[in-house]
Amino acid sequence: MKKVLFMLAGFLFSHIVIAESLHYQIINLDATAQTEVANDELIAQLQVMRxxxxxxxxSQEVNRQTARVLDELKAYPDIEARTTAYQTRPIYRDSKISSWQVTQTINLRSKDFDAMSQLLGDIADMANIASLQFQLSDSMVENTRNTLMTEAIQKFRDKASLIQQQFGEPGYRLVNLSVDTGHYFPQPAMERGMLMSADMAVKSSAPVALEAGSNTVSVT
Structure with a gap:
């Protein structure tokens, strides 16, 4: 299970006036909030290869087959498609070109897992599944960040008030606060070698069995 990590840290001080100079008790303080969020987006990478x-x-065959895949996609408006790498690669034998391999890559993105599952079954005879990757959408990450940041700040304040009371001071002053939103690392993509069960399903044009899983998002 992957984590999205946000950093929230600050310096809490209470002030004491001694001989016309200000002296502070400096306390480092942090707070953490986290939640588990269901992945809401699926990225699929397809390859048309000859x-x-x-x-x-x-090249003509790959172009024709790619057009078939894109035409099939018209029935799935909630699936975003984009053609990417197009490669013509020589295959060598005894230091000489013996054959060629032409590949067109198509990237699919959708929040509709049922539609994606059905599509992958429908195009089983047109393209290979190179990888599947579940992740949190940008909007889901941003919304979760905001919710957890509010929760973490409240915990921070509660801790600060408790420490202030324990030190017997009338108040505290926050002099430095930094927020590092960190980095989001989605689940590793299921590569071709891990997709045997999916391939077996699509060969019969049946929907591909998909399990989205979840990620833990935390704010510290």
Whole structure:
């Protein structure tokens, strides 16, 4: 289970006036809030691939098959599609080109897991699944950040008030506060070697079984 980490730290001081000079008791203080959030977005990477001796013919076949996939996608308006890497690669044997491999990559993104599952089944004979990756959408990360930041700040204040009371001081002053939103690391993509069960499902045009899982988001 991956974590999104946000840093919230500050210096809490109470003030005491001695001989016309200000002296402070400096206390480092932090607070933490966290929650588990269900992944709400799926990224799928597809590849249309052909191998053979005629590179021009292979390119035509890949282009034709890619067009079929994109045409199929018209029935799924909630799935965002984008063609990316297009590669023509020579295959060598005995230091000579023996054949060619042409590959077109298509990236899919959607919050509708049922639609994505069905689509992957529908295009089973057109493209291979290269990887699947569940993650939190940008909007979900931002909303969770804001909620947890509010919670962490309240915990920070509660701790500060408690420490102030324990030191018997009339108040405290916050002199430095920093917030580091950290980095979000989604779950690792399921690579081709991990997708045997998915491939077995799509060969029969059945929906692919998908489990989104969750991520733990924390603010410290």
């Amino acid at each position: 191998s053979g001796s005629d590179a021009a013919r292979l």
